[in-house]
Amino acid sequence: MPVPILKQGEVLIASVQSNLNDHDLMQLRDDIAEKVGRFKSRGVVLDVSVFDVMDSFATRTMRVIAETARLRGAETVIVGIQPDVAIAMVQLGLTLDGILTALDFEEGLELLTSSMNGKRQSGD
Secondary structure, X not given: OOOOEEEEOOEEEEEXXXXXXXXXXXXXXXXXXXXXXXXXXXXXXXXXXXXXXXXXXXXXXXXXXHHHHHHOOOEEEEEOOOHHHHHHHHHHOOOOOOOEEEOOHHHHHHHHHHHHHHHHHHOX
């Protein structure tokens, strides 16, 4: 099932509506990479609050999405990781090191905006 990706100013918002299979995750990766360039986006908010599990493939794909967006000029924040999912990820040694995360969309958008403004001021 395709994930809707909305554009709001310089930010793309991808809100996952259901658990995704591996093919859907790869499609999301490709769609975000393409849209960051097409819309010259400076940020991506990726809402994964519907995930009831994040296995190693899903976690690796989230890292790839964030790193790919960063290489294309956009910062990514992943929002909505559920408590049980976070606990399972820690127990399995799965990390999102170096990737911004937030509890919910509002906090994520605030964190992303702050990060984007900090980069502008530092000349990056």
